[in-house]
Amino acid sequence: MEVSSILENIEHIVVPMIEELGYEFVDVEFVEEEEEWYLRVYIDNVNGITVEDCAAVSRPISEKLDELDPIDISYYFEVSSPGINRIIKKDRDFDRFNNSKVKITLLSKFEGKEVINGVLKGLQDNSILVQYNNKIININRENVKAVNLNDF
Numbered sequence: 001m002e003v004s005s006i007l008e009n010i011e012h013i014v015v016p017m018i019e020e021l022g023y024e025f026v027d028v029e030f031v032e033e034e035e036e037w038y039l040r041v042y043i044d045n046v047n048g049i050t051v052e053d054c055a056a057v058s059r060p061i062s063e064k065l066d067e068l069d070p071i072d073i074s075y076y077f078e079v080s081s082p083g084i085n086r087i088i089k090k091d092r093d094f095d096r097f098n099n100s101k102v103k104i105t106l107l108s109k110f111e112g113k114e115v116i117n118g119v120l121k122g123l124q125d126n127s128i129l130v131q132y133n134n135k136i137i138n139i140n141r142e143n144v145k146a147v148n149l150n151d152f
Contacts, residue, residue: 006030009070014041014061021057023049026082027089030075037075039065042082049081088147094123103150104130107143117152 010028018025018041026042043049043057058079065077088097097120104116116139118132127138128147 003030006071010039010041010065013064013068013070017061017064018043018057021060023053023057027087030071037071037073038078039071039075040078040080042080042087044082044086054079054081085148085150088120088149091123094120094128097149098122101150101152102130103148103152104128104139105145105148106139107145110137110139110143117150120147 007028007030010030011025014028015025023043023045026044028042029038029040031038031040041057041061043053045053058077061079062077065071085103086097088094088102100120102118102120104118106114106116110116116130116132116137118130118137121129121131121136123129124138126141128141128144129136129138131137
């Protein structure tokens with residue numbers, strides 16, 4: 001079972017549905033936790049996300065996933081908000097959250113650190129620009145495990 005191909009397939013299915021319902025697709029993950037698999041879809045909108053919003057998106061997507069059966073093992077399906085530590089992955093997210101405080105988790109150390117807390121200053125080519133220790137640094141996206149909003 002190739003998780004990346006499952007995620008691509010799920011994204012292809014759910015994004016149009018989420019957008020048609022008036023929400024923004026943020027991310028999808030398929031993870032194993034304590035021997036159980038979870039498919040989580042994260043949504044957002046300008047007013048934030050309520051439990052009712054999650055339910056409104058969950059019902060039609062769950063029905064579509066039951067119909068198409070794109071995953072051949074049993075799993076739990078959840079729809080959630082990205083939360084206050086929202087992941088930033090897409091180019092549009094880097095623009096939207098420019099000048100926001102972020103936590104960048106690295107695959108290999110930068111100046112001896114695996115985690116950089118700074119202020120997002122955008123993208124340039126294949127690098128994330130971040131204000132860190134009173135200077136702007138470039139972090140290659142290939143060295144980034146995750147970028148999350150952060151209130152350090």
